Amino acid sequence: MSDDIILRIVGKFLIPLVVVFALYVQFHGEYGPGGGFQAGVILGAALILYRLLFGDAAARKAVSPRWLRLQAAVGVLLYGGTGVAGILLQGQFLEYNVLLTDPINGQHLGIILIELGVLLTVSATITALAYTFSADSEEHLSDPQVDASSQSDQLRS
Amino acid sequence: MDSQLYNYWLVILLMMTGLYALIARGNLIRKIIGLNIFQVSVFMLYISAGFIREGAAPILSPNVDVYSNPLPHVLILTAIVVSVATTALGLALVIRIKAAFGSIDDDTLSYSSGDSATELSIKTQKSSQ
Amino acid sequence: MISEVIDVALLAMLWIISLQVIFTRSELTAIMVFGAFSLICAGLFLAMGAADVAFTEAAVGAGVSTLLMLNALRRCGTDRCNSSRRGVIDIRALALTGVTGAALIWGTRDLPGVGLADNPVHLHVAPRYLQASFDEIGIPNVVTSVLASYRGFDTFGEVVVVFTAGLGVWLILGSGKRNDGKADEDE
Numbered sequence: 001m002s003d004d005i006i007l008r009i010v011g012k013f014l015i016p017l018v019v020v021f022a023l024y025v026q027f028h029g030e031y032g033p034g035g036g037f038q039a040g041v042i043l044g045a046a047l048i049l050y051r052l053l054f055g056d057a058a059a060r061k062a063v064s065p066r067w068l069r070l071q072a073a074v075g076v077l078l079y080g081g082t083g084v085a086g087i088l089l090q091g092q093f094l095e096y097n098v099l100l101t102d103p104i105n106g107q108h109l110g111i112i113l114i115e116l117g118v119l120l121t122v123s124a125t126i127t128a129l130a131y132t133f134s135a136d137s138e139e140h141l142s143d144p145q146v147d148a149s150s151q152s153d154q155l156r157s
Numbered sequence: 158m159d160s161q162l163y164n165y166w167l168v169i170l171l172m173m174t175g176l177y178a179l180i181a182r183g184n185l186i187r188k189i190i191g192l193n194i195f196q197v198s199v200f201m202l203y204i205s206a207g208f209i210r211e212g213a214a215p216i217l218s219p220n221v222d223v224y225s226n227p228l229p230h231v232l233i234l235t236a237i238v239v240s241v242a243t244t245a246l247g248l249a250l251v252i253r254i255k256a257a258f259g260s261i262d263d264d265t266l267s268y269s270s271g272d273s274a275t276e277l278s279i280k281t282q283k284s285s286q
Numbered sequence: 287m288i289s290e291v292i293d294v295a296l297l298a299m300l301w302i303i304s305l306q307v308i309f310t311r312s313e314l315t316a317i318m319v320f321g322a323f324s325l326i327c328a329g330l331f332l333a334m335g336a337a338d339v340a341f342t343e344a345a346v347g348a349g350v351s352t353l354l355m356l357n358a359l360r361r362c363g364t365d366r367c368n369s370s371r372r373g374v375i376d377i378r379a380l381a382l383t384g385v386t387g388a389a390l391i392w393g394t395r396d397l398p399g400v401g402l403a404d405n406p407v408h409l410h411v412a413p414r415y416l417q418a419s420f421d422e423i424g425i426p427n428v429v430t431s432v433l434a435s436y437r438g439f440d441t442f443g444e445v446v447v448v449f450t451a452g453l454g455v456w457l458i459l460g461s462g463k464r465n466d467g468k469a470d471e472d473e
Contacts, residue, residue: 025341030425032216033337035433037238041345048353069456076449079442094438107423111434114441121445122238125452126350129245132459133252133357161399163290166391167297173387174304181379186313186359190320193351194304197327200343201297204336209408210289210401214337215428217420223403225335226412227428231437233339234429235444241346242451248358249458255362 011053018046026119036115040122047127051134059131068128075121082113164205171198185251185261189244196240203229203236289333296330313359321352338429 022042029035051059083094091098096110175198178191207229215227255261303326306319324347331340398405415432423431433441 029430030427032427033214033341033429035338035427035430037234038338038341038345041342041350045345045349072449072452076445079445083438083442094442096435104422104424107435108425110438111423111425111430114434114438115430118441118445121449125448128452129350129354129455130357132455133245133248133354133361135459161290161401162394162397163294164297164400165394165397167294167301169387169390169394170301171297171304172390173383174301174308176386177376177379177383178304178308180382181308181376184313186355186362187307187316190307190316190355193320193347194307194323197324197343197347200339201327201330204331204334204339205400206397206405206407207336208334208401209403211403212335214335215416216337217416217426217428224416224428226408227415227432228412229407230336230339230429231432231440233336234342234433235440237339237342237346238444239447241350242447244351245354245451246454246458248354249455252358252361253458261362 007053011049015046015050018049019043022046022123026115029115030111036118037122039115040119041126043119043123044126044130047123048130051130056134063127065128065131068124068131072121072124072128075117075119075124078117078120079114082110082117086110165202168198168202168205171201183263185254185263185266186248188263189247189251192247193240193244196236200233200236203233293330293333296326296333300326300330314356317352317355317359320355321348324348324351338427 022039025034025042026036026039029039047059047063050062082096082099086095086098087093089098094110096107097103099106099109172195175191175193175195179188179195180191207226209223209225212223212225213221215224215230217224251261254266258266260266300323303319303323307316307323310316310319325344328340328344328348331343415436416428419428419431420426423435425431
């Protein structure tokens with residue numbers, strides 16, 4: 001029990017730091033090593049740590065799987081939307097020069113938007129993978145005997 | 158010139174170790190670990206090809222002349238993320254196989270005597286009880 | 287000279303570690319050894335000047351992949367390798383990997399040496415990206431500018447691959463525990 005308390009207190013201290021570090025890696029990916037993928041994995045690791053320390057129910061209340069599905073899809077949409085915005089402004093797909101009046105500022109805006117999309121999708125997918133793999137039982141998977149026999153009957157007929 | 162190819166040879170040795178773990182050993186999870194070792198050594202091969210001995214990391218700074226080639230880095234970044242996606246899907250399938258057939262061992266799963274899926278799952282559940 | 291020695295020594299150490307994956311009997315040991323393998327590979331990537339790749343490999347290989355494998359091991363309930371051929375080397379697999387390895391090593395004889403600045407791979411389009419990146423895009427990290435702008439379409443495909451993997455795992459395994467026959471959270 002005492003180990004549990006130590007872990008929880010240290011976790012409460014460290015998890016916000018990990019989230020801030022993920023955001024730092026995300027926004028400084030243009031000036032040093034980093035970028036969307038690394039930041040997404042670190043953010044996912046923070047949420048996984050929370051789930052490990054405080055249990056499945058608390059983690060689901062904090063970040064629910066429905067929200068994760070939505071976030072992953074929004075990330076891909078953001079990326080594709082930036083590309084389509086290039087087409088709508090009389091450029092090509094994923095051309096950032098036309099997004100703003102100055103091409104260099106347009107490149108900056110385009111890169112920020114797509115890295116944000118990458119962060120959303122990667123963090124949501126990594127956290128959802130950990131939720132799914134860490135589920136306690138396989139009761140929700142169907143009965144194997146019934147499944148196998150029905151499938152083989154269908155194959156034979 | 159030969160002495161500068163040792164990197165490639167050692168990386169190929171690592172690749173073959175991963176390949177052996179993938180095709181020889183009996184457990185499905187061990188095979189996925191072997192696949193991951195194979196993938197990481199392929200990444201090492203590409204990064205070795207893009208390496209310049211006196212070069213720095215490809216982050217532009219005022220007092221550096223020679224940079225390592227950035228293109229293999231970009232390719233390998235994509236490949237690393239694809240490898241984790243593949244590993245996740247493969248492990249999900251392994252869990253499903255375990256739930257459906259009761260075993261993830263290679264010898265038990267191979268249809269050597271012509272068993273159908275139903276008979277195989279009945280056999281493994283009987284042998285585990 | 288020193289850096290060559292370090293590279294070769296680290297790679298040899300990696301090989302000795304990876305042999306443990308083949309010869310150990312416990313699955314847990316194999317997964318832990320794989321975590322150590324990934325981390326040393328991240329160090330090697332950094333020694334070869336690939337900072338972004340080292341970052342990603344350390345986070346993904348030693349972090350996420352190891353976590354997923356441990357969870358899969360827990361759900362499959364296998365601790366010992368149950369294969370009936372324990373401790374025996376598979377001769378066919380060994381022959382196949384030996385032939386493949388020999389063919390690959392014979393193929394590397396045409397490659398130029400590692401680390402030379404005038405290799406053909408460094409002279410094609412990489413100098414153009416390195417020189418024009420600051421003028422056309424204006425950010426110092428060339429890997430990010432190539433990844434996000436010059437080769438942005440490939441990165442789009444990569445994000446879709448990650449999303450598809452999440453989608454596939456949701457479809458295969460379901461999104462978590464169901465409570466006593468109540469429907470899952472989405473429907």
